[in-house]
Amino acid sequence: MLTVSLLAKHFGGFTALDDVSFEVRQGEILGLIGPNGSGKTTLFNCVIRFRGEEIVGLAPNAICHRGIARTFQIPRPFRKLPILDNVALAAHYGRNTRSTEAQARGRAREVLELVGLPADADASTAILGAAGLKKLELARALATDPQLLLADESLGGLDPGEMAG
Template identity: 60%
Template sequence: MSMLQVSGLTKSFGGFTAVDNVSFSVEEGQILGLLGPNGSGKSTTFNCIAGMLKPTAGSVKLAGEEIGGLSADATCRKGIGRTFQIPRPFRELTLLENAMLAAHFGSDGHLSHDEAEAIARDALTLAQLPTDANAVVGGLGAAGLKKLELARAIATRPKLLLADESLGGLDGGEMRQAADMLKRIRDERGITIVWVEHIMGVLLSVVDRVLVLDHGAVIFEGTPREAQQDEKVAEVYLGPPETRAA
């Protein structure tokens, strides 16, 4: 079953079209890598799916239900969780309180304090963060902040997770850990994932399928192996063949 079905998605800002007639689907339990250079339309596509932006045209369906144009909070309650490229946790709150707040945000308003705490502790555990009620945000480095972003998204109890550049600002080992964590979230919780990145290497070793955007349009869709062999993808990342180093 398709967990996410995007058809003819278009987003324009005045005379500029940032996303141009993009269509793709993600099957339940898959990890789709959404790739492209800076300015290719990845984040705008994400924001249209997540309810941060209203599409100019097209359809976004979650498990067969149209959600395109819903607000971000309504989209979250329908079952879409997301992380942000730049983590902005509530620094005056503890890790547990951050995750509990996310649990309430993703609920229908009938979540008790104890239920929210249980969901939050579970999400923090999955993200390999301390569940101690006194653990604070100030002690986290770049990798820890990325983990907290994932924990907060997981705490909304999504069917579909949108992971926005989870590797940004991390070193090689931290990138590998972040990629493994996304795979574990899929494997252990059955959460379907769309992962936006501009860093190809680590992502291609984890995802099931790849979608590549350039100038707001789809230029490739296929397997990671096919993406590595595709000349259009290589040109977007490396430039025309005549300009590449021998």
């Protein structure tokens, strides 16, 4: 599904990635482990082919339509939208762009339950702490029904109690 072969990335004289190679098959889970600054996020930014198709230069929604979802280290929800609408928007614009508003909201409720967040239609993102925002970020990615999920620092910045919740 995803093959990275001899990937290298340099920023001036700094080598962020040097001959990185790996493969992810359908159904596999692969974790990238390393200290801050070791190139994990840079590697995500360098993915150029998925299922044999080049994705360089495609808009984020076009990449999403091809089956890739991504979370980011710092969640940035749509603050003016309720929690449910944040996830419903992702569901509506995910791989199945033909979903109705009712279908997208139904999918959003399913995913919110899965990650342990309230599906109250009016609940504001302002009620969410750091752990809740990370869960919302994951819910938005999962709502797109991805074939490949790139989760960047999903537990970063959380204490053990927040990770368990």
